[in-house]
Amino acid sequence: MTPLNLYDQQRRNLRRTTMLLVGFIGFLAFLGIGADVFLYWSGASPGIPVATIGALCLGGFSAWWSLKGGDKAILESTHATPIDLSDPKQRALDNVVEEMAIASGMPKPAIYVVPDPDPNAFATGTGPERSSLAVTRGLLDSLNREELQGVVSHEMSHVKNYDVRVMTVVAALVGSVLLISDWGRRGLWWGGGRRDDRENRGGSGPMMLILFVLWVISLILAPLIAQLVAMAVSREREYLADASGAELTRNPLALASALEKIDAAAAPTASIKQGVAHLCIEDPRGRSVNQSEGAFANLFATHPPIAKRIALLKEMAYQTLSK
């Protein structure tokens, strides 16, 4: 087993959150400045860079908001309800989460149940001090205690190494980039019709034209770029969460068999929206991209192929046995 240093991973995640925030806000600023130049060019500028200020405010607000209340919004979007201890299965879930909290030396996260028959689970929050863990009803019904432990350990690892913080911020920022580029394209469409009566202002040299073309291209590609970033950020950490989860339970086979069961229930998880996909233990969209390998599939999947994850976990179990 490759030795994993959790503390390095934590530091890397905290640094990465900052880098992502700066990168996304820079991208938003670029979209905003482009819009202002376009406004100026078409003679409709009110004199102050409204679009830049607007884009930056929206980006800054959504980043701040994602850290303040992003977890609650995500939970609400999936209709998750707080755990009900009178139900024996949820009682067992509560116990399993407490066991994993003890094993990892973390405070126990808040637990939610999503009323959906498809097995899936996700964690959200800003780190060990503030985290929530949600599982679907289908997961509780289809997994045994050990498998449930495996899934919970995987999610708790996401919490412990601050994956949840990165992912929650990414979810909010991707959302605001989508919103802005949507507005921008609409404005372009709408503004395009009036371009005939614009007078040629001094600033439109070839340099300006290149910048403008670049801006239009990035406006069109923005949603794609934003989602590619979210997916790339999410994929590699699934392997890591599998590994550190197995390190907590010392039982990689239970997680492997849980993943097999989750995989076998191929139906999409209806209550989990696209924006939360990258948080889940397995892609809730039930798409086939996550099952195949290759550069193209790799680019669009939020999760690595599940067969590969299972194989890696089994290998881990074999190494423990043969030690």
Added chain:
Amino acid sequence: MAAFGGCLLVLIGVAVVVALWAVFRYNNLVSLKNQVANAWKQIDVQLKRRHDLIPNLIASVKGEMQFEQDTLEKVIQARNSAVAARGVADSAEKENQLTQTLSRLFALAENYPTLKANENVRGLMEELTSTENKIGFARQFYNDLATRFNTAQQIFPDNLIAQAFKFQTVELFEITAPAEREVPAVDLNIRPK
């Protein structure tokens, strides 16, 4: 004269750096020591919970499991001697005996479908299973921390600090069930017979 002053400055600088390093390493050891102590307390919390749960479980299965009086007695005895145990080694041994008698009781309970259908008993079983797991995970966490604490005391040059301030390495939990401890007999004929 200037050279002497320069040397003095360098010496003072080195001394300050060394002192700062020592303070930093000392604090690291103290923090680890407290974390280990806290992890130890967490094990106690779970053991206490197990002691509290067992009488309830026995009371609710007693009626159904009349033919297993012997096993029930053993669980109660093991529980009482675990409660009375003093000292780390003694307590560890008694708790391990309790774990073994409990797992025997759990295995026997499988033969009583009416017991498994009883919601109260099932709830208690779940609580006890979970407590067993929590004890295991609390020990695992303690072992992880204790290993870090011990390593921090033994690596050079931190061991100088550890020795100067008389830090002591702590003991780890070990598997005490004889079957689990058994090492497969591999004779490589290296040792003289």
